[in-house]
Amino acid sequence: MLAGTPTYWKTWFPAIRLGAPKKTGFLRETPSTPFARRRCGAGFGTNNLQRTRALRQQESSVSEGRSTGSKGEAVGVPTFQQAIQRLQNYWSEKTKCVVWLPHSTEVGAGTMNPATFLRVLGPEPWHVCYPEPSIRPDDSRFGDNPNRVQRHTQFQVILKPEPGNAQELLLGSLEVLGINVKKHDVRFVEDNWESPALGSWGLGWEVWLDGMEITQFTYFQQAGGMQTDPVSVEITYGLERILMSLQGVNHFKDIRYNDDVTYGELFLQNEYEMSCYNINEASVEDARKRFQLFYKEGMELVEKKLPVPAYDYLLKASHAFNVLDARGAVGVTERAKLFGQMRNLSRDCAELWVERREELGFPLGQSRLGDLGDAAAEACGSEPLGSAQDFLLELGSEELPADEVSSAAGQVSARLRELLAELRLEHGEVVASGTPRRIFAVVRGLSPKQEDRVEEVRGPPAKIAFDGEGNPTKAVLGYCKKNGVGVEDIELKADKKGVEYCWVTKSVRGEATGDLLSARLPDLVSKLQFRKSMRWSSRATYSRPLRWIVALHGDSVVPFVACGVQSGRTSLGLRDGFHVPEIEIPTASGYFGQMEGSSLMVDMEERRGAIWAQSQALAAAAGGVIPEGMRQELLPEVTNLVEYPTAIMGSFAQDFLKLPKEILVMVMKKHQRYFPVEDAKTGQLLPSFVTIANGEIDEATVRGGNEAVLTARFEDADFFYKLDMQKRLSDFRPLLEGTMFQKDLGTMLDKADRTDALVGDLAEAMGLAGAREVALQASHLSRADLATSVVTEFTALAGVMGKHYALKDGAPV
Template sequence: MEVTQFTYFQQVGGFELRPVLGEITYGLERICMFIQGVDNVFDLQYNKQFTYGDIFHENEVQFSAHNFEVVRIESQLQAFSEFEQECERLCERVLPLPALDYCLKASHAFNLLDARGAISVSERQGYILRVRNLARMISEAFLKNREALGHPLLKRIPGAESAKPVQVKAAPVSLGEREPLLFEVGVEEMPSRVFSSLLEQLPRLAKKHLADSKLEPGELRLFTTPRRFTLAFDGMLTQQPDIAEEIKGPPLRIAKDADGKWTKAAMGFAKKAGIELDDISTKEIKGEAYLFARREQKGRSALEVLSEALPALLSDLHWYNVMRWGDGETAFVRPVKWLLASLGGAVVPFSFGGIQTGLVSRGHRFLHPGDVAVPTDADGYLEALRRADVLADHEERRERIRTLLHDTAKAAGLTWREDEGLLHEVTYLVEQPVPILGRFDADFLQIPDKVLVSEMKVHQKYFALSDSDGKLANAFVAMANMRCKDEDVIRSGFQKVLGSRFADARFFLQEDTKITLAARVERLEKSIFQADLGSISAKVGRIGALTAWMADEIGADSATREQALQIAQLCKSDLCTDMVGEFPDLQGDIGRYYAQIEGLSNTVADGLRDHYSPKSVNGDLPTSDEAALVGIADRIDSLVGIFAIGKAPTSSADPYALRRACLTSIMLVVQRGFRFRLRALVAQAFVAYGETLAGVDQAPLVDAILEFFRQRAGRLFGEMDRPDMPGPFARDSIQAVLDASTPWGDLSDLVRRFEAMDAFRSRADFADVAATFKRCNNIIKNERETGEIQEALLEQTAERELYAALNAAEPVIVASMRNQDYVAALSHVGTLRTAVDTIFDVDSGVMVNAEDADLRRNRRLLVQQVIDLVASVANFAVIQG
């Protein structure tokens, strides 16, 4: 049970705070519930006469009714805008305190809208950013106001001296020639998501910072827990070897004058080499004497080298998010609490984040909270921490948890539903895993498995179990981070928390199923898809229109068309259910479950879930045309709308995930083999928006969206490697096809072009064909001629034969491209190679860039005709090699 939380405030309104502020919050009610032994907060004894419920329950009832049932969405939308505008006006007048009041009101209005499901997932982030912008403006106005007043309160605070860096001297310790290095960084608990990156970075950065150390580091082992990460080298030199360096100087003949005295050249060499003139020696090279200087560089101690390398390594680590703490300027994943840096028992002296290195580790936060003396060797270190109730080796800890899960489930006659993702996460949440078998009321099994498992996994980090038939059991295993005398207390807490969440889910389920999915469509009118693009209800209408258009384009039968339109009509209905409000990651799954309860067909029910698929390029694809059609319509509608309001992805931001929408749309079209004109589909999406986008210039936007698809298709098919999709194709082949001047009509057509190019590359003479056409491009470059070829100026046989070959091949190639026979088109392109090569032969008598201006122009026009004809099929100029 979490009863307290410590929060660091590093930034307010976009301004860095120095010093960083801290806030401790307590869950007093939770503490009281534990002390009084009650399960419901309203059963707490407030005083001798009244319970907590007597005082506060009616307040909860009334405000719940207001927030979730009675509050008017239209009035809150208007109120949000008015509060936002008033806050901005007050900031302009430099009145930050009343502005803050309106910011809080705007935030409250947003919370009410969010509670009512009036804001879509895509629009939610936009509202949050608007509130954040208000907070930023208030902070700026506050600072401006305090500056105008001269910061009067600061004048009452005594000045603080700047902290001086600690000078640490290494204690003299007798070291051998080679010693092991143990480096442990202790921090406040790190989130589990950082460890994959951390384990990749540590060996790379260790190699980088020790590469030039001349310490010859041995094998590196890495260990991590939520509170520490450790690098353990099995040995390295304790002293850099001395280096003798011989430096060559000028010839002796210019180093001494006629009297045998040193010249300026010799004196300059001695100064540069750092030696005395008397220490100069000579050596003969190829019959001539040269000056030489011998210089010895004393090796540095490993302690000195490491005291620079190790903090540099820490500073080089990249974290998803960093934080500052105290008065220091250090930014790190979490506040540093201790540093262990031991080379054979000698401390490596440095400080980082205000912490000085030492020779002790720390044990388990609760079971062994004190310092722990550890040996410097890795195995001894691990054993010492085991005795301090810490399994420091993450691999050992992971396998320990796996074994505990299997054994605990087996003892209960159950099996663990293996989940490597959750296993990975929990591995980095505990230092001393202790399994707790818990159970929940079997009646909760009436709730869909996905809801139950999601609740256990996402919110509670519990492991789900199965019975002997493979069905979800009413039991779970939780991994506590410590042993306790009475496990029943922990078990009871785990079960109570889960039971409460399952009870909420059951309530949501009972309430949601009182209203059909079809009846919920009207409610979507109150949910915003995007502020400039209207409601989710309007989006559902557009999805239906696009689905119908595509179904007609692909020649779908009436049953397919009808079921696709039914999916389109209901595809967003579950967004306004209580269940999805509580479990947003289950959108689609909940729609499918409710559709099954209503007795809708399996195709429709599955389509409500599968139209969201694939959720990534590696995700599962839908198994029906109906779901795929709706999924494409949904994505195209978003792409067109967001592009139209000027919020297309940039190089640094894609808040509406349009790149993923584009990639997955391509996958759906290609995997199902749909044939429709992408340009026409995009244009149809603009039609579906109607008056919403009436003032938008559509032509350039259609071109921009098609270019967006073209770029994504190139990257997708250059990387795609899955059995149900074509590719990967050579990247230069993809680019050659995409650059062809003959426009591609649909995505399936584009794939056939990739496949034809891939087959053409298997020709034995492909490299020669590509080289020939690349040579044509190199001759013309960007200096194109205008006009027509004059046949009378074709003086040489080679150029007349090429002209004839082009005239014969052109209609055949054009017809092949029109008929989408790309293999034939490329084959005919290949036949031109010999004729083109001939005009480049020195014996042909053809000089393309002839001195005669008319001949030069005519021959360049001939080469241009080759380029243009070939480019209608593929741009060979981009072929590598």
């Protein structure tokens, strides 16, 4: 065996013969040094069958308190094969999804299957589900990395038009996989999707299970450069990741595929050999030729009005690009050019597909946004309340991005104050705040109606109002009719220029508050501004789908319609598994008490304080503190990721503390939204963290899940760090030649060389000749860390890791 061969290759492929290592391109390091021209044996041997039998006995922490499924039957931990079967059965039964098949050419994601990309276009309804082997050459790791493979399996669901309860349907599907969602912390965390090559984008979330991303959830807004009408929901499951968690295994190869074989026994050789091809053996010249040939063929097929085969050639061109990218052969300028070609072809395919479906008469029927989500407001004309009462406005939606919660609450507060002033409605304090699923405002003591008032109304000039004989003209008669007065009520008054005008004084009765708000609140809602807005089942836009509106003045509903939603008195509570309880709100004044009684902490400041206090208490129990900087850096975001916070202390292996602190904190804070815990006196990290769960969960289950996720992330970071430490920092500098800085200014290495050339002269000019050599040394190393594995994975650590590696190499402080 070649020295350095991963141990499991010796176990799984005893007959393997290996050639000499082959150097790879810039930033294409893999979890082990890539091996060239390896020949993989086909046999697995008796040891591996014993290994498989042992794996069948493993129990998953996720399966504790097994789910009963959507029909009440007991649901155990599935094999990989069973997971696909269960999801197919669930979606085909629940939503009448067509069970589709994987595509016949390489795709990077289930989204690229024409059953998604083409079918989300046009007005035809379309419900489909299918597993999709997704090929991403850049993720080639020779089977070494337990969490990353060049061929992974997605399970794709498309619901067109969106059904209005897709989130609850998703949660129900997790139950059939054996996940008891009542015990776990399931979260929808903002993650918007965009594919420049396909001219497509959408808004949605990552779906987290105890800190681990298991699903992508997207409302398509555009595909192939065309607006989607109606809007489709895309749900994409990462099956390997889910099954590793469910089965309690730490490597993809150990997943039980069925009761007889493991995932590794089926696919490990494929992973290894395709990694050899993608990283070492694929011809860059041939891949470039294939891209252009596929692109040319696709454009010619568009000319021949054949969108389906044209789209297949777009997929082939896309895969050729991905192979080039994995080989490190695509610079910035070429990337922009190739992306432009793919975007053009995708747009042409999309437009031609819709055109052809229209020629066929849209065989599956038509469903447009204008046909969906329409609602009419109830009749107004209410009698005013007898006295001033509190007013409540609650806008309930699917999970808003964390930063949008604060922004929207501030806008509602400001605009409501402005509106009430404009309408001359007296009121007391205005309290506005929100959670991920609701923005609300409570107005204390809002008057029942406008005050009656007396006003003077100017009419036409006297010379126009009366003829030469003093008789009223049509102009003044119309003026009198409009204002409900007689000619005898007119008073003539001269302005500053001495021109006489008709004036009348009249009493104006104040309108009922309910009627005024019914007419104006739709405009207030529709004009809220968000960083990114979306459509769903209405042509109106909001940050995420608006699902309910509560509008109460006292105990009376203020009726109006906004974004296709009718106001009422029914709010929604925390999800109870995949069920969402309704909360009937009798009066506006009882809102806060009722929310608290439903385990909802709706006030942002209250949640913020509770999270910080709970977290510091847990940190103190572990002998540490939460760093004060987290109060600004992380607390605001975490506050708006939950509606009822539960702080949970977790731990990780002491050995990880050997990694630089900056890496560990970056992983905890940015990737997982965990609060790190450090020693109050020394500032050194402790092997602990605090995560904030949402609602009532099983703490042991959620703790275990989050600890496992963090361990996997730290293992990745540890690998990248050890890979970097095999070289000196200066060794990375030449690799900057592989990164384009700007097409007219050359590579990052060219930029670094220009900096070096300036430093010496600057030192002399500034009278710092004595520091010239140190400055030159610092300049020479200043950008080298951009080529390191850690900075490639955690770009925010650029410079930080450069200092760390330089000091490790003995550079002067």
